[in-house]
Amino acid sequence: MKNKNYYGYLFILPFFIVFATFSIYPILLTFYYSFTNYSGMGTPEFIGLANYKRLVTDTYFLQAFINTWYIWGINFIFQIGIALGLAVLFSDIRLKMKGLGFFRAMFYLPNLITIASVALLFGILLGWHHGTLNHLLLDLGIISKPINWLNDPTTARWSVALIGAWMWFGHTFIVLMAGISGISNDYYESALIDGANRFQTFISITLPLLKPIMLYVLITSLIGGLQIFDLPMLITNGLGAPQGSLNTMVLYLYNQAFRFNNYGYAAAVAYGLFIITVVFSLITFKAMYRKSVN
Amino acid sequence: MKKLFLFLLVSVLSFALIACNSGDSSSNPGGKQKLTVWSFTDELQEPIDVFMERHDVEIELTIIPIADYPTRLRPVLESGSGAPDIFTGELAFIKDWVEQGYWENLSQAPYNVEELKGDFVDYVFDLGRGSDGNIKALSWQTTPGGIFYRRSIANEVLGTDDPQVIGEKFSTMDGLFAVGEELKAKGYRLFPDEGAVRWFAQGNNPQAWVNENNELVMSEGRINHFDYAKQLREMDLTAFAPEWSPAWFAAMDGPINYNAGWDAVDTNASNEVEVFAYALPTWGLHSVLKMNTDVTSGDWAVTNGPNPYFWGGTWLGIYSGSKNKDLAWEFVKMMTHDEEFLTNWALESGDVLSYLPVTEKIKGDFSEPFLGGQNNYTFFLNQAESINPGLVTRYDQQIDNFFGNMVSEYVDGVKTKEEAIQEFYNLVRNAYPQIKTPDQK
Secondary structure, X not given: OOOXXXXXXXXXXHHHHHHXXXXXXXXXXXXXXXXXXXXXXXOOOEOOOHHHHHHHOOHHHHHHHHHXXXXXXXXXXXXXXXXXXXXXXXXXXXXXXXXXXXXXXHHHHHHHOOHHHHHHHHHHHOOOOOOHHHHHHHHOOOOOOOOOHHHOHHHHHHHHXXXXXXXXXXXHHHHHXXXXXXXXXXXXXXXXXXXXXXXXXXXXXXXXXXXXXXXXHHHHHHHHHOOOOHHHHHHOOOOOOOOOOOOOHHHHHHHHHHHOOOHHHHHHHHHHHHXXXXXXXXXXXXXXXXXXXX | OHHHHHHHHHHHHHHHHHHHHXXXXXXXXXXXXXXXXXXXOXXXXXXXXXXXXXXXXXXXXXXXXXXXXXXXXXXXXXXXXXXXXXEEXXXXXXXXXXXXXXXXOOOOOOOOXXXXXXXXXXXXXXXXXXXXXXXXXXXXXXXXXXXXXXHHHHHHHHOOOOHHHHHHHOOOHHHHHHHHXXXXXXXXXXXXXXXXXXXXXXXXXXXXXXXXXXXXXOOHHHHHHHHHHHHHHHOOOEOOOOOOOHHHHHOOOOOEEOOOOOOOOOOOOOOEXXXXXXXXXXXXXXXXXXXHOOOOOOOEEEEXXXXXXXOOOEEEXXXXXXXXXXXXXXXXXXXXXXXXXXXXXXXXXXXXXXXXXXXXXXXXXXXXXXXXXXXXXXXXXXXXXXXXXXXXXXXXXXXXXXXXXXXXXXXXXXXXXXXXXXXXXXXXXXXXXXXXXXXXX
């Protein structure tokens, strides 16, 4: 018998070549660089664990870590809150909301706009003396003097978080709608017959049966959230101002590598970020495992 | 119908494939020599067209946005594959790059540019020099800055629009503020934003950010800058239109909305305000002011600020691994010291050149209609003479960013002056651990 099994390997080889060249090799190279003082030019010099020692005592990285969680936290609460509310509204068998297709498209739209346009748009909306929002609030008499939204740590973080929520709630809405439509209508009909009100239906039927989907949304959002970069980068011109409050972990990494040319240290930051992601993924997996046991 | 669609699809695809293929193979039609140039602006396109006409060669210009430029260029230079024959450098990173081996050494034969030393504006020539003393890149332009102001407003408020007289008023920070007060009384604003004074923070004793011992230099002028910026805010002399924002551009051509309800100022003031002046370098005239004005064209003039400064500039060098160095050198030669070409170029574009034989020729009767017929050429050349290239370090762009940021936090009242300075030192150390800050001594 001739063994033709190797053909299979041959066919999957291209993937592995590409994967090794563009994923494995850079990952290993980054690991090597994290032990050097590579500045992007010339030859890297081996400096042992110095970069990692610096990383664990780096207050700016700690600040970036806190910022990232702060922004992602607000973002997620609003994103899932709005999406869940809308999903429940649209799937309510008593309300029979019309125009689901239209709204779904409308909600999803912000997700399709390039982040550069979003940053520009909100830069103009949230401007201090010439911003649309300030003019509106002043005209309505809600505030008496313009607020410098993007120049105060709290409002800047909230702005970025809410812009993120605005961009992503449509996506989450669609995922949750899919999850809800997977719940059999029988439950709702029997609940209706038993005289349950909307709140009770939501708490006792929708929410428990939606848990796996919610967990999925949580994990994907967390992975994306730990990598928040583009919006703070564009809004603050890469500086992470005001007072470093928009300096996220990836922005910090970017600045160390491509602005300050500290490639070695940036590589160490990348591995720090990697370890953080692994830790939080493990925590989430643990939570998921316990849930499935229950 | 479906078949027709498929047929169309296949033909489009195959056409695209063929087109791509032929594009590759015919990249050298008729054996023409080919050069590749990388830059971050399109300003080289016209010279390239001229050069192609003169030499019957093909030049391909690749433009990469300035923000990505160093990141895109560095790998190809490092690896040598796909690297351009000529690439430009901007002021922000020229100091880094002249230290590397990427640019051909122009001081040695066959280039021998040292012979041209006296023909160029000093600071421009010297910025292309590495610490080993060799010239790596040349520039055709000089980019000193001045203060561009509106003649009509000057006439109304100051009683004159003569650049000489106004330049005298502007020659100290206090004079600048005094004019600002006069303008404010008539409902105008001195500058669009507070960043505009950053060029004048140096005072009359300018120093490099980082000295030869790798120490950060915090001069008295820089510390004073905190106070000047705060003063500018407290006296309400700007229109709060941040640099490069839509309002900033709009204010060049007429009144902009101002602070409806801002209670720190006179409530009787109108909601519209006009900006008097912009601090901009040579290129600001052509690429910024002219591009964004319509009504106010011809109503401008340029004069000096409290001290000379410069901003930006494009240097040009040959990639040391290039296979077409002769041709590349021909292009650099044309761009930087070809009298005929540069004369046409300067008269056409108004670019202020660094090549003295040409500037000597044209500066005498130069007249810029946009500036009401003013001879801005002579003005800028005079300013260029007082620029010291030793002040530029490879760290300037980032350090200026940090500094500007801390100044605004102080002005906003978030930090005290001491806190802001301390935070500034921390930021510098974080970005460049090798630099010693004054608080470490």
